[in-house]
Amino acid sequence: MRQIKHPAMEQVELIEILYALADPTRMEIVVRLAKAGRKLTCGELDLNRPKSSMSHHFKILRSAGLVETVVDGTEHMNSLRLEEIEQKYPGVLESVLKATQASVDPDSH
Amino acid sequence: MRQIKHPAMEQVELIEILYALADPTRMEIVVRLAKAGRKLTCGELDLNRPKSSMSHHFKILRSAGLVETVVDGTEHMNSLRLEEIEQKYPGVLESVLKATQASVDPDSH
DNA sequence: TCCAATGTTCCAATATAATCGAACATTGGA
DNA sequence: TCCAATGTTCGATTATATTGGAACATTGGA
Numbered sequence: 001m002r003q004i005k006h007p008a009m010e011q012v013e014l015i016e017i018l019y020a021l022a023d024p025t026r027m028e029i030v031v032r033l034a035k036a037g038r039k040l041t042c043g044e045l046d047l048n049r050p051k052s053s054m055s056h057h058f059k060i061l062r063s064a065g066l067v068e069t070v071v072d073g074t075e076h077m078n079s080l081r082l083e084e085i086e087q088k089y090p091g092v093l094e095s096v097l098k099a100t101q102a103s104v105d106p107d108s109h
Numbered sequence: 110m111r112q113i114k115h116p117a118m119e120q121v122e123l124i125e126i127l128y129a130l131a132d133p134t135r136m137e138i139v140v141r142l143a144k145a146g147r148k149l150t151c152g153e154l155d156l157n158r159p160k161s162s163m164s165h166h167f168k169i170l171r172s173a174g175l176v177e178t179v180v181d182g183t184e185h186m187n188s189l190r191l192e193e194i195e196q197k198y199p200g201v202l203e204s205v206l207k208a209t210q211a212s213v214d215p216d217s218h
Numbered sequence: 219t220c221c222a223a224t225g226t227t228c229c230a231a232t233a234t235a236a237t238c239g240a241a242c243a244t245t246g247g248a
Numbered sequence: 249t250c251c252a253a254t255g256t257t258c259g260a261t262t263a264t265a266t267t268g269g270a271a272c273a274t275t276g277g278a
Contacts, residue, residue, distance in 0.1 A: 018130045019128075022131045042224075049268085050267075051268090052225090056226095071275090073224085074222090074275045075225085076226095090207070091207070096123070096127070151255065152254070160238090161238055161239075161256080161257080162237055165235090167256095182246065183252090184254060185254075
């Protein structure tokens with residue numbers, strides 16, 4: 001597989017986005033990608049889990065339309081499809097990301 | 110049980126909200142409650158499913174902090190905890206509700 | 219050509235969730 | 249007091265997800 005397939009935004013369903021986010025591991029990946037603001041390899045996003053488990057979660061994030069993965073040599077560079085999702089579902093991802101900060105920082109609410 | 114217990118907003122987790130919304134039946138309940146803008150009985154929110162199934166979903170919606178249920182005689186009146194959730198997680202529920210309309214109305218995106 | 223690095227795929231095991239019938243609890247009215 | 253109405257709880261079944269080891273694919277460098 002030269003490059004990985006991703007769904008077009010037309011076929012990205014809100015409920016799949018929510019489902020993908022409703023898992024701590026996947027949410028953590030999304031949050032890190034948002035904070036990084038640049039492409040990260042799967043290795044950089046490693047969460048002390050077997051590669052097969054991480055790969056499983058990336059697959060779900062991709063099929064939900066949240067993450068885009070570009071093959072670069074032996075590495076896979078991942079990024080959030082933030083603008084695209086904002087366009088189709090304004091505020092959803094943005095507010096969720098903000099809310100994750102709120103959960104961590106007790107002063108923010 | 111005279112009245113049903115609900116979690117305080119302090120213990121309402123974002124990820125549980127997302128999980129609760131990531132199911133078509135529960136999403137439909139939430140959308141209907143939002144559109145109704147008034148308390149609805151479980152019967153009014155019936156989705157052609159056995160009572161026990163609906164009750165299961167209401168339980169999850171309650172424990173996630175999304176729905177408040179007040180016992181009134183033999184009926185249970187349900188409402189969205191919209192303002193409270195907006196306060197704690199601004200924009201999340203609002204944008205999701207807007208997005209559900211976008212999914213239905215092809216002109217809106 | 220060989221090999222290490224990076225992930226994916228496959229598969230089986232385990233865990234979690236959804237479904238729904240039946241029994242139960244509570245209420246209000248006849 | 250009896251009963252119908254409204255939901256919940258219980259328990260069993262089925263469906264779906266997660267986990268992780270092992271094998272595999274692809275790439276780039278030695």
